[in-house]
Amino acid sequence: MESTFDIEDLKYPVGPLIRKDFYSAEEIASFTESIAAAPRLYKDTIEKLPASDMFKTYRPGSWNVQQLVHHVADIQLLHFLRMKKALTEPDYKDVTLIDMDKWVSTADGIDAPTEDSLIMLEGITRRYIFLIRSLNEDELSIEYFHPVRKYTVNQAQAIAMSAWHLKHHLAHIELAVK
Numbered sequence: 001m002e003s004t005f006d007i008e009d010l011k012y013p014v015g016p017l018i019r020k021d022f023y024s025a026e027e028i029a030s031f032t033e034s035i036a037a038a039p040r041l042y043k044d045t046i047e048k049l050p051a052s053d054m055f056k057t058y059r060p061g062s063w064n065v066q067q068l069v070h071h072v073a074d075i076q077l078l079h080f081l082r083m084k085k086a087l088t089e090p091d092y093k094d095v096t097l098i099d100m101d102k103w104v105s106t107a108d109g110i111d112a113p114t115e116d117s118l119i120m121l122e123g124i125t126r127r128y129i130f131l132i133r134s135l136n137e138d139e140l141s142i143e144y145f146h147p148v149r150k151y152t153v154n155q156a157q158a159i160a161m162s163a164w165h166l167k168h169h170l171a172h173i174e175l176a177v178k
Contacts, residue, residue, distance in 0.1 A: 010059035013171035017164045023156045028132075028140070031163035036129045038166040039122040042069065045173055046114055054114065058175040065176050066114055067104040072169050073117035073124070074103055079162045080128040083155060086142045087131075095146045095153065132159055 023031070046069060054066040063071065078098060085092045103109055108116075140156045153161070 007059065010062075010175065012168070013058075013175055014164070014167045017161060017168075019151075019153075019157055019160065023160055028156055028159055031159045032129060032132050034163040035125060035132070035159070035166060038072075038170070039118065039125050041170055042072065042121060042166075042173075043118050045170065046118060049177055053177045056176040058172040062172070062176075063104055065173050067109055068169050068173055068176075069114040069121075070109045070112065070117045071100065071104050072166065073121040074098070074109075075100075075165060076121055076124050076128065076162070079158065079165075080124055080131070082144070083128070083131060083158060086144050086155060086158075087135075087139060092144055095144045097148060128162075 046065075049065070055064045057064050078096065082096055085096065135155060141154050143152045143154045145151075146153050
């Protein structure tokens with residue numbers, strides 16, 4: 001029997017990012033707790049996997065588990081960088097972009113131990129959470145334009161995006177290894 005699957009379910013196992021115009025303090029606190037918990041969830045998931053699972057993918061043509069771990073650490077660093085730039089540079093109007101496919105294709109994205117990225121994810125997340133918790137309403141409203149997504153993002157929305165991103169790729173890893 002041939003298995004069938006919905007490619008959208010594999011691409012977005014936690015659903016697509018749905019951006020709201022406004023997030024309550026309770027929602028931001030929930031996103032913050034989710035971000036803070038993510039390094040432990042990733043570590044717990046990755047530590048119990050055999051080495052052969054690092055090269056499994058969640059759908060045809062997707063990144064493998066090892067690349068996903070490196071990507072998540074890289075993007076957490078990028079989210080932290082974007083927030084710091086938005087808070088400290090009044091002329092920061094266009095978001096800092098990277099070519100994600102090229103980043104996961106560099107030597108470190110392909111061959112570096114996942115433990116390195118798990119350490120990086122833990123450290124950068126601690127700093128990121130500290131910064132997020134320091135933000136006041138004015139700082140949460142600071143915006144920049146995302147030229148790929150074609151919309152403006154404020155810091156509250158960026159926090160929501162970061163929390164979604166971490167859940168999104170953890171679900172990809174779980175799909176790959178089930």
